[in-house]
Amino acid sequence: MFVTPALAESTPFEIAQAETPAETHEAPADAQAVQPSGEVHTETGVAHGDEHADGVFPPFDQTTFASQLLWLAITFGLFYVLMSKVVIPRIGGILETRHDRIAQDLDEAARLKTEADDAIAAYEQDLAKARAEGNAIASAAREDAKAKAEAERARIEASLQEKIAGAETRIAEIKARALADVGAIAEETATAVVEQLIGVKATKTDIAAAVKSSGGK
Amino acid sequence: MANDPTHQFLVNKIVPIEIGGIDFSFTNASLFMVATVAAAAGFLYFTTSRRGLVPGRMQSVSEMSYEFIASMLREGAGTQGMRFFPLVFSLFMFVLTANLIGMVPYFFTVTSQIIVTFALSMLVIGVVVFYGFYKHGFGFLKLFVPAGVPGALLPLVVSIEIISFLSRPISLSIRLFANMLAGHITLKVFAGFVTSLGALGAVGVAGAVLPLFMTVALVGLEFLVSFLQAYVFAVLTCMYLNDAVHPGGH
Numbered sequence: 001m002f003v004t005p006a007l008a009e010s011t012p013f014e015i016a017q018a019e020t021p022a023e024t025h026e027a028p029a030d031a032q033a034v035q036p037s038g039e040v041h042t043e044t045g046v047a048h049g050d051e052h053a054d055g056v057f058p059p060f061d062q063t064t065f066a067s068q069l070l071w072l073a074i075t076f077g078l079f080y081v082l083m084s085k086v087v088i089p090r091i092g093g094i095l096e097t098r099h100d101r102i103a104q105d106l107d108e109a110a111r112l113k114t115e116a117d118d119a120i121a122a123y124e125q126d127l128a129k130a131r132a133e134g135n136a137i138a139s140a141a142r143e144d145a146k147a148k149a150e151a152e153r154a155r156i157e158a159s160l161q162e163k164i165a166g167a168e169t170r171i172a173e174i175k176a177r178a179l180a181d182v183g184a185i186a187e188e189t190a191t192a193v194v195e196q197l198i199g200v201k202a203t204k205t206d207i208a209a210a211v212k213s214s215g216g217k
Numbered sequence: 218m219a220n221d222p223t224h225q226f227l228v229n230k231i232v233p234i235e236i237g238g239i240d241f242s243f244t245n246a247s248l249f250m251v252a253t254v255a256a257a258a259g260f261l262y263f264t265t266s267r268r269g270l271v272p273g274r275m276q277s278v279s280e281m282s283y284e285f286i287a288s289m290l291r292e293g294a295g296t297q298g299m300r301f302f303p304l305v306f307s308l309f310m311f312v313l314t315a316n317l318i319g320m321v322p323y324f325f326t327v328t329s330q331i332i333v334t335f336a337l338s339m340l341v342i343g344v345v346v347f348y349g350f351y352k353h354g355f356g357f358l359k360l361f362v363p364a365g366v367p368g369a370l371l372p373l374v375v376s377i378e379i380i381s382f383l384s385r386p387i388s389l390s391i392r393l394f395a396n397m398l399a400g401h402i403t404l405k406v407f408a409g410f411v412t413s414l415g416a417l418g419a420v421g422v423a424g425a426v427l428p429l430f431m432t433v434a435l436v437g438l439e440f441l442v443s444f445l446q447a448y449v450f451a452v453l454t455c456m457y458l459n460d461a462v463h464p465g466g467h
Binding site: 057058059060061063064065066067068069070071072073075076078079080082083084086087088090091092093094095097098101 | 223224226227228234239240241242243244246247250251253254257258261262265268269270272276279280283284302303304306307310311329330331332333336337340394398
């Protein structure tokens, strides 16, 4: 049973494996014997050289199994309850809230985007309308201006026509008057010419008839 | 015996308790189980107490571990397996915290005790067997009869399946236990080299540099192993739970 510390240090695994089966039967007796020294050991924290003289590789020391199982059951059971009742619902809740919030934000963003699209469409529509109106106003103004210009031109042309007509009338008057004067002058000239040539003063009536007949040719 | 690499696994009584002749003492192992539970539960509780919509750093850690295990379980055992989420989450957090606490010098590693890892494994297998029979009755035994196996091979395949099922709690517990044990022993041995070589004078101090680097590297490795073994334990738990949820679906 006794294993020297040196041997224990060199091959802990092999000893453990070799010793375990034999140890199984003797464990209770050994445990009783070893307990006091184990306690001292804990308190001082300093090894004394042949502390595990029973030679059991510590993890295979069956005297500790019952206590380890009990405390594992207590601690792990408590841990499981804490996890399943407190921590997991809480983290799950946090993640779900965040997930919902993100989904909500995405919906909101989609909604805002639709609104923005609508606004852009409305704006484009207004812009097109305004442009059409502008065009209409411009063309109306152009038409108006053209009509005015046309009217002005017509008025001026008419007045010119009037002036021309007046002038022509006056010319005709002057011409007629001149022509009339021509007859008188011709009569006077003819009277003078006849007097000079034949020394007879022709009658006014004859002269006028003669001038009239020659002038008519 | 300060250099004895197995000394760190000794279970010492703190408050002796004996009920009906059986020793139920509060030991250093019990103390560190309490510490593990207090640390893990305290961390998860207090980091999430603000319930921030935008998580802080610590709250992120808690949420990440939650989502990590949730996705692991959902992938491993499907949506029906999610009823076991508290169990898998508790196992993972307990093992991980116990492993990490064990990395602190002079602290006891709860998961380096085979009885602890075996108890946790038996808890998993117990849940698998209980839930399997509760949910599927004898249909749970389809677990041992893979579909599409020719009749002649059936006895062989079924016996292999049964043996593999029975070995699950053993492999599950030994894997965690042996990893933690071996890692801590290796660390202790290399760290022991540093002090024993250092005691030999100038040459020894020069020689101690190598095991010192080794120890530093091993500490890093052990932190990885601490996480990895908790992860492996949780993943295998999910796989075994999948058998309980879908016994026919191999």
